[in-house]
Amino acid sequence: MENRRRFASLIGPPSLYLFLLFLLPLGLMLVYSFRAGISGEAHDTFTLDNYRSFLTNSHFHRLLWRSALISLTIAIISSLLAYPLAYYLVFQAGRNRITLMTLLIIPTWTSYLLRIFAWKLILGSSGLLNSLLLLLGVIEKASPILIYSRSAVIVTLIYVWVPFVVLPIFAALGRIDRNLLEAAADLGCKPWEAFLRVTLPLSLPGVAAGFFFAFIPTLGEFVTPLLVGGASGQMYGNLIQDQFMRALNWPMGSVMSLAMLVAVLTLVFILTRISSVSDLVEI
């Protein structure tokens, strides 16, 4: 009884805060999604029109699909780039592996906005990459090589997320019992066979986690497309932002946000089925 009271008084304030400023706004968003507008009579009108137009507007679907494809590309390429890094750190880097892992993580400590911004400066048409190529005589005229496109968004976000994808793969590879690899060798497995039949399968949960580490956050991305995406690099997050800041169609924006929220929560649910959360954070 005593314990229960202490527990309640400790967990009460953070719970209340989370309820008021996290759950309540999301709930209110659900209410807004059934409204016709945000002021006057429209504010109090219940309607399903927003959902109807969301389901029938092909522009939304195209953008949602395109965002999913962009995130998928980022997640796949990041996982492919991250796997050899994690493998090197766990099996070849020896005692230095924690230090080297930290070396990979340090850049992510600096502002995400600034790192994206740095890429904008590098890729831009009056940017560093262009001037460097001009100076070296590789190109003759400055041209926007990679900026303001879908590829610019993809390159930039891979840069941002690769270190995070390395983490769970690193953890998964680190947990593999070395005796298994020795046993495989004793039984006549060549190193690549042992990799394919022992190491790789055992590390797949980590790879899946890494994949989701990049896929989930990039799905809702809207700042990077604003900075380097141009017209063709816009993502679903930009559409949501537009509904709230420019079109001022908050009910429609709410429907679009909820759709994304459901998608993200589904992915998170799948992720927690694949690997236990405590395994992911441990180094």
Next chain:
Amino acid sequence: MSDRKLASPGSIYFLLVCLLLYTPIVLLIIFSFNNSTSLVFPLKGFTLQWYVMIFKNPELLKAVGNSLMIGFGSSLVATILGTMGAIAIVRFKLAGRSTFLAVSALPLVIPYVIFGVSLLILFNEIGIKLSAFAAGLAHVIISIPYALLIISSRLVGFPDNLEEAAMDLGASYWGALLRVTIPICSPALLAAFLLCFTISFDEYAIASFLVGTDATLPVYLFSQLRFPTRLPMVVALAAILMSVTMMVMLFTEWLRRIGQSPARKG
């Protein structure tokens, strides 16, 4: 042996990736000292004028002030709430624990654009004016999971019999928490505070919806990107910010390590 190791394909690949990861940061720092308004090679000459400009810009200094203020406030609140939550979930295995954990971890995965606009709706509905304060309220939410994680991993590291001993010696439960638990956790508390501070200080997406006219530093920075002549000053500012955050985070990491359980460190 070490020679062969240095040249292995794995190490070359690792070096290459590191080079790519650090190049943008290093370039920003180099160009913050370059005596030219455009960021192009070849470099012109060395100058500190962009750094001087930063301190002569009242708008920017105001944005720095806003960011420091909400960074300080939101991390303080997040650390206090995180400490309470962490003690509750580590020391008591009672009903409600897993629900609390699940909800408090959600801000880690929810897209910031969605969280930002949902708060925009809430503040509009209940009449809270958009301001730096409003953004600070939001930053507490995204900081709580980090504070919880850091502080609870410290709490797991020492058994609760120290608290019991204090209570046997006559301390009340809350007295024991204040005089035994909190001091033992202090490196973790400071680490949590600093991490939350850097999160708030760098946060753009949510702030962009909520700050109204009180631009925070990232919001100000973003708005300046449209003016090419101000670019070098923005780059200088970026260089300062990156260096400061990196130092703060190295310190945080160090604190977190000394604060971690001796049992786990082996």
